[in-house]
Amino acid sequence: MSVPTYPSGTVRALLATEHVSEATRAVLESRLNAPAAYEPQLLAPETFALLEAVAARIFPQPDRPENPIALAPAVDQRLAEGRADGWRYDALPPDREAMRLGLGGIDEIAQELFQAEFMALSAEQQDAALQALADGNPPGAAWETLDAGRFFEELLAELAENYYAHPLAQEEIGYVGMADLPAWTKIGLNERDEREPGE
Amino acid sequence: MPDEEILEEGVLSPVEPEIQDPLLRALMADEPAPAAAPVATPLEQPQAVPAEADEVDCLVIGLGAGGAPLLARLAMAGLKVMALEAGPWHNPTTDFATDEKAQDFLFWNDERLAAGADPLAMGKNNSGTGVGGSTLHYTAYTPRPLPDDLHVRRDFGQGEDWPVSYEELEPYYNEVERFIGVSGPTPYPWGPARSQGYPMAPLPLNSAAQLMVRGAEKMGIKTSPAANAALSARYYQDGVGWREACTNRGFCQAGCSNGAKSSMDVTYIPLAVKHGAVIQPNSFVTEIERDERGRVTGVVYTHNGEQKRQRCRNLFLCGGSVETPRLLLLNELGLSSGQVGRNLMAHPGLQVWGTFADEVRPNKGIPGGLISQDTHRPAGADFVGGYLLQSIGVMPVTFAGQVARGRKYWGQQLRDYMKNFNHIAGINILGDCLPHADNFLELAEEKDGRGLPKPRLHFTAQENEQRMNAHAEKIMRGIWEAAGATDIWSFQRYAHVIGTARMGLSGDDAVVDANGRVFDVPNLYISDNSTFPSALSVNPALTIMALSLRTADKFLESQQRRDG
Numbered sequence: 001m002s003v004p005t006y007p008s009g010t011v012r013a014l015l016a017t018e019h020v021s022e023a024t025r026a027v028l029e030s031r032l033n034a035p036a037a038y039e040p041q042l043l044a045p046e047t048f049a050l051l052e053a054v055a056a057r058i059f060p061q062p063d064r065p066e067n068p069i070a071l072a073p074a075v076d077q078r079l080a081e082g083r084a085d086g087w088r089y090d091a092l093p094p095d096r097e098a099m100r101l102g103l104g105g106i107d108e109i110a111q112e113l114f115q116a117e118f119m120a121l122s123a124e125q126q127d128a129a130l131q132a133l134a135d136g137n138p139p140g141a142a143w144e145t146l147d148a149g150r151f152f153e154e155l156l157a158e159l160a161e162n163y164y165a166h167p168l169a170q171e172e173i174g175y176v177g178m179a180d181l182p183a184w185t186k187i188g189l190n191e192r193d194e195r196e197p198g199e
Numbered sequence: 200m201p202d203e204e205i206l207e208e209g210v211l212s213p214v215e216p217e218i219q220d221p222l223l224r225a226l227m228a229d230e231p232a233p234a235a236a237p238v239a240t241p242l243e244q245p246q247a248v249p250a251e252a253d254e255v256d257c258l259v260i261g262l263g264a265g266g267a268p269l270l271a272r273l274a275m276a277g278l279k280v281m282a283l284e285a286g287p288w289h290n291p292t293t294d295f296a297t298d299e300k301a302q303d304f305l306f307w308n309d310e311r312l313a314a315g316a317d318p319l320a321m322g323k324n325n326s327g328t329g330v331g332g333s334t335l336h337y338t339a340y341t342p343r344p345l346p347d348d349l350h351v352r353r354d355f356g357q358g359e360d361w362p363v364s365y366e367e368l369e370p371y372y373n374e375v376e377r378f379i380g381v382s383g384p385t386p387y388p389w390g391p392a393r394s395q396g397y398p399m400a401p402l403p404l405n406s407a408a409q410l411m412v413r414g415a416e417k418m419g420i421k422t423s424p425a426a427n428a429a430l431s432a433r434y435y436q437d438g439v440g441w442r443e444a445c446t447n448r449g450f451c452q453a454g455c456s457n458g459a460k461s462s463m464d465v466t467y468i469p470l471a472v473k474h475g476a477v478i479q480p481n482s483f484v485t486e487i488e489r490d491e492r493g494r495v496t497g498v499v500y501t502h503n504g505e506q507k508r509q510r511c512r513n514l515f516l517c518g519g520s521v522e523t524p525r526l527l528l529l530n531e532l533g534l535s536s537g538q539v540g541r542n543l544m545a546h547p548g549l550q551v552w553g554t555f556a557d558e559v560r561p562n563k564g565i566p567g568g569l570i571s572q573d574t575h576r577p578a579g580a581d582f583v584g585g586y587l588l589q590s591i592g593v594m595p596v597t598f599a600g601q602v603a604r605g606r607k608y609w610g611q612q613l614r615d616y617m618k619n620f621n622h623i624a625g626i627n628i629l630g631d632c633l634p635h636a637d638n639f640l641e642l643a644e645e646k647d648g649r650g651l652p653k654p655r656l657h658f659t660a661q662e663n664e665q666r667m668n669a670h671a672e673k674i675m676r677g678i679w680e681a682a683g684a685t686d687i688w689s690f691q692r693y694a695h696v697i698g699t700a701r702m703g704l705s706g707d708d709a710v711v712d713a714n715g716r717v718f719d720v721p722n723l724y725i726s727d728n729s730t731f732p733s734a735l736s737v738n739p740a741l742t743i744m745a746l747s748l749r750t751a752d753k754f755l756e757s758q759q760r761r762d763g
């Protein structure tokens with residue numbers, strides 16, 4: 001089965017209609033119109049740059065060379081405000097500490113594998129370093145105290161949730177659930193309301 | 200700071216956080232100040248708050264499925280009642296955007312520590328805050344337990360029996376289903392004949408439900424449209440008025456913006472308010488005060504950063520299976536049985552996902568459209584108890600998080616897989632769980648933003664849960680293969696925390712009696728899923744509500760006896 005693709009511009013067009021509630025529109029437009037420049041609030045500039053580089057490999061966006069969906073700012077903002085999602089693996093230290101230790105640990109993996117900082121590596125080398133982390137037993141002193149598998153899982157899940165919260169990422173997978181007014185009337189197999197995009 | 204002399208003579212209070220004022224504490228600890236409430240709460244203070252000196256007959260802590268029905272019942276009996284809820288009071292129209300991230304404020308986001316071999320995801324997985332509690336984001340899947348769910352020990356020699364029978368609960372199930380409006384099949388295909396059918400026809404089947412029908416038929420497994428607490432038609436509710444029918448938004452794991460989902464904020468809470476209940480949102484209780492005889496005299500709580508006290512003749516803890524035992528442990532209350540925090544159970548909620556050639560568009564329609572209870576007591580099973588099967592729809596952010604955690608996909612592989620979103624459908628189980636000594640809740644050394652110890656939850660799936668998961672995975676993969684799915688994968692998860700202040704016949708091995716009263720404290724009651732002696736093989740919300748009404752009735756009977 002081939003991977004479905006959907007027409008671009010669908011979500012922006014729907015946001016202008018009465019199919020989207022005020023509350024929903026406000027949230028999605030703020031994400032669509034987020035300024036490109038972001039000043040990190042918690043992480044040091046070089047640490048934030050490293051997080052951006054990691055995010056760029058976890059969510060490569062070759063289709064958006066000019067305006068990739070930014071994923072690092074929401075992480076920095078959450079850490080700065082001290083927000084949590086209700087739970088934490090007991091095996092991990094508090095979120096801020098885990099992020100600092102983990103990003104440092106990613107640089108250690110890069111050093112161990114390629115004798116260079118993560119940001120100086122090629123895309124293929126960066127992927128190899130992240131794969132070592134994802135596999136759960138990477139080289140580097142940081143990972144003797146920080147659970148690599150859990151750290152990677154948490155980072156990946158947060159970035160994935162941030163990515164698919166963006167209207168353009170939702171458009172990419174053909175999701176227009178935000179346009180739910182006044183109702184969905186065609187909810188069965190191979191049925192589609194008129195405002196839903198075809199493949 | 201409020202008056203330091205707040206503690207009166209004769210009031211014993213073991214809880215003394217280092218610094219009471221959160222702002223001051225944040226400054227001292229050089230932490231960021233606690234975030235303000237994430238949304239405006241226009242309905243926040245519709246009623247006058249009684250002066251601190253006013254004593255109420257009944258004080259209810261927590262306004263979810265455990266607190267709200269009881270609050271309404273006690274108010275209707277003419278008692279002076281008040282509820283303190285940790286979260287805000289939302290306006291569904293303006294606060295409930297159709298956006299998963301924007302709905303994060305419905306979850307209990309204070310950090311809980313998840314330990315053990317199968318750490319329990321908290322937050323959006325199973326806990327809520329706000330007037331309505333976690334019913335604001337429950338999927339509204341409301342099957343009744345089958346009668347033998349209540350006597351697993353009698354039948355299998357393991358687990359615990361309930362001190363309440365199904366026959367005693369049945370009138371309450373009837374009442375709750377009729378009042379809040381549950382849509383479901385009549386007659387119900389499993390269990391004994393019922394004295395009352397569902398008040399409304401089932402909701403329409405979405406794609407995932409249709410696919411499960413297709414696969415299950417080939418496997419010889421019987422299915423039925425499920426019971427869901429969402430309105431399949433416009434519905435008139437006594438004391439509340441008309442509520443509109445479900446519009447198939449499929450967004451039930453967050454707030455329902457048109458009131459079709461039967462959460463507490465559109466059912467029992469307006470009923471309670473109509474009968475004079477006072478509701479105080481944004482109120483987090485930290486201390487339970489009592490006199491020298493050990494009777495509860497009131498609570499101390501934080502309201503918008505200010506410390507207050509409320510005096511009461513009777514206290515009802517309805518904060519759920521984490522906050523209720525935490526309050527008991529913090530206040531050293533009701534601990535003589537040694538069971539507070541023990542017997543922690545969680546429902547096996549294994550999911551199986553597959554990709555179909557058909558267009559599914561899994562975000563539409565009630566997520567859990569279909570049910571099968573053919574696996575309630577499967578023949579030849581090598582485990583105790585059983586489980587139900589359920590079709591599931593899903594929203595993109597939730598699904599992406601699960602793909603990340605479950606499949607460990609990242610990079611281009613993750614983006615490519617997610618492009619199949621409109622062709623993906625799932626099935627899951629909801630299974631019984633046995634208590635085990637390794638599974639418990641305790642207070643950690645680590646403190647939260649309020650200076651109170653964080654709860655730590657230990658959970659490791661034992662042999663029984665593992666065998667049940669293996670049995671269920673085989674069946675669900677079979678159904679999905681028969682329905683034509685490819686790229687089938689399973690995601691192991693556990694939902695609902697249960698049992699941390701269990702009900703029983705004796706204070707030797709239980710925290711509360713069959714009526715919800717704490718054995719150690721004569722005027723303290725618990726009404727939430729922490730009292731369940733066993734986990735049941737169905738979602739807990741309906742039973743929490745039924746037990747809540749029963750606890751209120753038993754309380755009122757005892758008052759009559761005393762006064763009469």
